[in-house]
Amino acid sequence: MSQGAVTTADAPPRPGHRLGLGGPGLTRGLVVGYISVMVLLPIAAVTATSLEGGLAAFWDAVTAPQAVAALKLTVISSLIVVVVNVVFGTLIAWVLVRDQFRGKRFINSLVDLPFALPTIVAGLVLLALYGENGVLGLSGVSFTKVGVVLALLFVTLPFVIRSVQPVLLELDAEMEEAAASLGARPLTIFRRVVLPNLAPAIVAGGALAFARAVGEFGSLVLISGNIPFDTEVSSVYIFGQIESGNTESAAAVSVVLLAISVGMLFLINLLGRWTLRHGS
Amino acid sequence: MAVSSTDAGTKNIVQGGRLARYGLRTVALTYLSLLLLIPVALVFYKAFEEGFSVAWEAVSTPEAQHAIYLTVLMVVIAVPINTVFGIACAIVLVRHNFRGKALLNAAIDMPFAISPVVIGLSLVLLYSTRDGWFGQDLAAAGIEVIFTPVGMVLATMFVSLPFVVREVVPVLQEIGDDQEQAASTLGAGRWQTFWRITLPSIRWGVTYGVILATARALGEFGAVSVVSGRISGSTETLPLYLRKLFDTFDVAGAYAAAVVLALLALVVLFAMNFIQRRDRAILAGPSVATEPGALVPHLDVPDGKENR
Numbered sequence: 026m027s028q029g030a031v032t033t034a035d036a037p038p039r040p041g042h043r044l045g046l047g048g049p050g051l052t053r054g055l056v057v058g059y060i061s062v063m064v065l066l067p068i069a070a071v072t073a074t075s076l077e078g079g080l081a082a083f084w085d086a087v088t089a090p091q092a093v094a095a096l097k098l099t100v101i102s103s104l105i106v107v108v109v110n111v112v113f114g115t116l117i118a119w120v121l122v123r124d125q126f127r128g129k130r131f132i133n134s135l136v137d138l139p140f141a142l143p144t145i146v147a148g149l150v151l152l153a154l155y156g157e158n159g160v161l162g163l164s165g166v167s168f169t170k171v172g173v174v175l176a177l178l179f180v181t182l183p184f185v186i187r188s189v190q191p192v193l194l195e196l197d198a199e200m201e202e203a204a205a206s207l208g209a210r211p212l213t214i215f216r217r218v219v220l221p222n223l224a225p226a227i228v229a230g231g232a233l234a235f236a237r238a239v240g241e242f243g244s245l246v247l248i249s250g251n252i253p254f255d256t257e258v259s260s261v262y263i264f265g266q267i268e269s270g271n272t273e274s275a276a277a278v279s280v281v282l283l284a285i286s287v288g289m290l291f292l293i294n295l296l297g298r299w300t301l302r303h304g305s
Numbered sequence: 306m307a308v309s310s311t312d313a314g315t316k317n318i319v320q321g322g323r324l325a326r327y328g329l330r331t332v333a334l335t336y337l338s339l340l341l342l343i344p345v346a347l348v349f350y351k352a353f354e355e356g357f358s359v360a361w362e363a364v365s366t367p368e369a370q371h372a373i374y375l376t377v378l379m380v381v382i383a384v385p386i387n388t389v390f391g392i393a394c395a396i397v398l399v400r401h402n403f404r405g406k407a408l409l410n411a412a413i414d415m416p417f418a419i420s421p422v423v424i425g426l427s428l429v430l431l432y433s434t435r436d437g438w439f440g441q442d443l444a445a446a447g448i449e450v451i452f453t454p455v456g457m458v459l460a461t462m463f464v465s466l467p468f469v470v471r472e473v474v475p476v477l478q479e480i481g482d483d484q485e486q487a488a489s490t491l492g493a494g495r496w497q498t499f500w501r502i503t504l505p506s507i508r509w510g511v512t513y514g515v516i517l518a519t520a521r522a523l524g525e526f527g528a529v530s531v532v533s534g535r536i537s538g539s540t541e542t543l544p545l546y547l548r549k550l551f552d553t554f555d556v557a558g559a560y561a562a563a564v565v566l567a568l569l570a571l572v573v574l575f576a577m578n579f580i581q582r583r584d585r586a587i588l589a590g591p592s593v594a595t596e597p598g599a600l601v602p603h604l605d606v607p608d609g610k611e612n613r
Contacts, residue, residue: 056397057409059390063463064412067427068419070438074430113336120333124326132334134578138341140517141570141577143524145544146348146563149551153347153560154339179340211325233417240420243526243544247551260422260527267426267531276430279423286418 071283075276086277094254095262096281102170102258103238106177107231114185114234115227121186122193139182144243147179151248168250173258176244181234188230189223196222225300232293236286348567352560363550363558364565368538372546373565375454379529379542380522383461388515391469396503398470399477416466424463425531428456452534457542460528465521469514476510477503513580520573524566 075083086092121133139147155166155175166172196219204214242260249256251265259282266275352360363369398410416424432450434440443450450456484506488498504511526544533540537549543566551559 052393053397053401053403056390056394057405060394060409060412063459063466064415067424067431067463068415070430071423071427113333116329117333117337120330124330126330132337134574135337135341137574137577138345138570141520141524141573142345143526143544143566143570145526145547146524146566146570149547149559149563150344150348150567153351154344175340179344182340236418240418240423242420242422242530243524246526246548260420263420263422263426264527264531267422267429272426272430272436275426279420279426282420282423283418286420287415290414290418 068283071276071279074273075280077276078273082273083277083280086271086274087281089274091253091257092259092262092274092278095257095259096278098170098173098257099239099259099282100285102174102177103235105174106181106238107235109174109178110181110185110234111227111231114182114230115189115223118186118189118193122190136183136186139180144180144241145247147244148176148247151175151179151244156248167248168252168256170256172248172250173245173256176248177238177241180241180244181237184234184237185227185230188226188233192223192226193219225297228293228296232289235289239282239286239289345567348560348563352557352564354560355557359557360561360564363555363561368541369543369546369562371538372541372543372562375457375541376523376543378454379458379461379525380519382458383465383522384515384518387462387466387518388469388511391466391514391518392473392504392507392511394470395473395477395507399474400482413467413470416464421464421525421527422531424528425460428459428463428528428532432456432459451532452536452540454540456532457529457540460532461522461525464525464528465518468518468521469511472514472517473507473510476507480506509580509583513577516573516576516580520570523569523573 075086087096117136121129121136142150151172152167155172157165157167166175200218200222201214204218209217240260241258242264245251245258245261249258249261251257251261253262257265259278263275263278263282266272266278364373394409394413398406398413429437429451431438432440432443434444434449434451437451440451448455450459484502485498488502493501524544525542526548529542530545530548533542533545535541535545535549537546541549543562547559547562547566550556550562
């Protein structure tokens with residue numbers, strides 16, 4: 026029930042009461058105005074600019090070989106990142122909730138670090154270990170596609186973990202106990218009882234990770250080397266286009282990028298609603 | 306409600322899976338160490354490898370100090386504005402019903418889904434003095450946005466916009482509006498109700514959102530990079546300065562700047578942990594075993610939790 030409706034229906038306010046947050050209308054207007062100017066207007070500008078030269082120009086910009094290569098790398102590495110995140114994220118969430126060991130609390134708070142750490146630092150952090158003068162035998166991933174995937178894995182680490190963890194915490198152990206007492210083996214229990222319950226959270230976390238990976242920029246500029254047709258992702262390509270003054274082509278690729286990540290989130294939203302309605 | 310090993314039913318899971326449990330733990334910890342722990346620790350090591358004074362010099366040049374000043378300035382302007390509007394947004398989303406609410410809700414999440422570079426581009430398209438939609442008019446009025454701190458603040462505001470809203474909305478939903486109604490029935494005005502009832506009950510949500518927004522504002526690279534033009538000593542924030550150091554082969558300096566930013570990130574992490582623990586202690590009592598962070602943006606993706 027809206028507060029505005031209550032005040033007018035139950036307790037007709039004295040004139041002074043309309044002040045406050047400025048009455049529901051004013052607050053709402055300010056908020057809608059702020060979001061429109063801050064978010065919707067910029068998006069409109071990108072979309073309009075991408076179509077300024079007509080559909081043909083848009084198509085040319087998007088299908089330029091270098092743009093296609095960048096988009097391909099972006100989508101494929103983001104998909105790889107999602108798969109790795111789904112597996113390891115679920116596993117780590119499981120260990121953080123069900124296992125007990127010393128230092129768990131520390132590890133648990135550390136999981137948020139990729140969100141708190143500036144992306145440019147994230148890139149540098151990975152270079153320290155895996156770069157040219159890296160410490161491990163793994164060194165030399167800088168300026169390769171492996172480096173791109175690694176950077177994306179770093180910045181998207183928390184999504185699946187943090188979305189699975191609360192569900193796992195709330196999960197009723199009785200179901201698992203029942204399955205166990207009926208003779209199900211641990212793996213079967215996980216597959217048939219636990220996993221179906223976690224699935225929506227895993228999918229939601231995976232989708233967020235995908236959306237983030239598709240647009241990632243900061244962590245990639247140092248580690249990927251930004252080699253066209255090789256390690257240049259779309260965001261870096263767009264940056265290059267802006268720098269060289271091709272704002273229309275930059276806008277066109279931006280629209281594609283936007284469509285991919287927003288489309289993904291929208292799909293997941295639909296999927297979520299569908300599972301809610303049809304039950305599992 | 307963690308599975309305890311004393312539960313009769315789960316006994317055989319635990320026994321049968323001791324090896325599996327250690328295996329899983331090893332895999333999880335190895336993954337986290339290789340991706341997170343060791344690399345971050347190494348940055349600290351590398352920064353001080355050539356001595357503390359070298360690192361200190363790198364971050365105490367006038368250029369570096371200006372970069373730090375500008376980074377702080379971004380936060381000090383963008384975060385308070387987003388906090389005020391974030392609280393208002395959350396109240397409108399939770400307590401009001403109107404047409405287009407779903408669109409508003411979706412629009413607030415957009416900064417999470419848009420690449421920072423695209424955000425930068427969009428601001429250039431709007432405010433560039435050369436061919437931006439409003440650039441020339443604003444320039445005529447004496448306001449230049451692109452390649453100045455004004456544009457950088459706008460970019461920072463864009464990227465850090467959703468955090469306060471997304472942290473406050475669930476709190477508002479949870480507390481309901483009983484107390485606000487009671488206050489209003491007892492004759493409290495809107496402001497009074499807001500200051501005395503609503504704000505105190507959402508304050509930890511607000512604080513949490515502010516911390517997240519601050520972290521994001523401090524570290525923003527892509528959007529600010531596009532908008533600023535990266536003029537040294539003028540429009541260079543600390544992350545941009547770091548990149549320049551790295552590109553000019555001042556690797557030690559880059560690591561030193563990274564340490565400054567990483568330390569800020571650690572402060573953020575501590576603050577988050579503190580609030581989570583406090584929050585949980587208030588809401589659920591001290592018996593909760595694990596506290597999963599709530600840092601995953603609360604995008605409006607139904608995750609089926611309502612099902613249970």
